[in-house]
Amino acid sequence: MEILKRIDKGYRLIEQAKDKSERLMNVESIKRLKHELDLILNEENEIRVQVDQARTGLLIKEKQLSDIDRQLLSILEKLYESEHQNSKILQELKKQETILKDKKTNLEDEIMKEFYIIEKYSKELNLFKSKYNKVEKLYNSKKISQNEKVAYLEDKIKLMEKKIRKLRKSADPNLLSLYDKKRQTMKVVFAKAENGVCEICHMTLSTSLIEKVENCSEIIECDCCNRILYLEETKDNDETL
Structure with missing residues (x-):
């Protein structure tokens, strides 16, 4: 009878240790830090999407600018060709040149804006990275501490299980x-x-x-x-x- 009571006591202690171990891995402070890390990652991913969109837009505008430069070069060549000294042709070429130069100016302004946006987002990403590293360090520190406590409890559980097996062998x-x-x-x-x-x-x-x-x-x-x-x-x- 006494052996059974000791066996029962051991099982109850094991259950308590397992409950405590589970609570240790689900403490509110760790859950809050994990939630904060997830929020930072989500915000960072959103910014990265915006950066990618800005870079894509920049590439498109740079290609458009390159096309305009080629067209302007072509017009300049035509303006200086003797066979195109006709006033009507000259006027038309000048008109096209003016339109293209205006487009070029607008594109250059837009490209500068894209560069500014990318630079702004890059700075934000660096801030997010710094913030994430700081929170992650705290999260890992707390988790390691909890893991050590859990490991200690797991060792105790194994020891109790060993003693229970020994007691069971001597029980009726x-x-x-x-x-x-x-x-x-x-x-x-x-x-x-x-x-x-x-x-x-x-x-x-x-x-x-x-x-x-x-x-x-x-x-x-x-x-x-x-x-x-x-x-x-x-x-x-x-x-x-």
């Missing part, structure tokens, strides 16, 4: 089988009989039942909740079972 097979069946359906298998009452279901226990529990010669179950009754809690160290 019939009693152990009964305990295992109960544990499959009950979160709490043992219930303390205190002042003639079951501490779990609060059922008043008969005197004869209490006497049987006192004798501790066999497993005595509560008539109401079917948990294994005991009188005194085993005073053992949580980590030693």
Whole structure:
């Protein structure tokens, strides 16, 4: 009976350690930092899309500017060719030259704006990178600290499992089988009989039942909740079972 109580204590300690381990990996501070990192990445990606769009626009405008320069060069060549000294042709060429120069000026202004936008976004990306690195460093630091605590708990769990296996080998097979069946359906298998009452279901226990529990010669179950009754809690160290 005493061995079963120690085994049960070990299982409960393992469950507590696992719950604590799960909480450690889901603490609010880590979740907040992870959320902040995700937000920074999303904003950074949006800016990168805008940079890519600006660069694409810049390439298009630079190609248009190159085409205009070629057209202007062609017009200049025609203006100085003797066979095109006809006033009508000259006027038309001058008109085309003026139109192209205006387009060139407008394009150059737009290209400067694109350069300004790209430079502005590049500075923002550097700021985001600096901010991300700072938050990531804090996030990793906290996560490493939590991982160390989790690793410590996992070591304790392995040690408890080893001790439980050892205890199970020395337990009465019939009693152990009964305990295992109960544990499959009950979160709490043992219930303390205190002042003639079951501490779990609060059922008043008969005197004869209490006497049987006192004798501790066999497993005595509560008539109401079917948990294994005991009188005194085993005073053992949580980590030693």
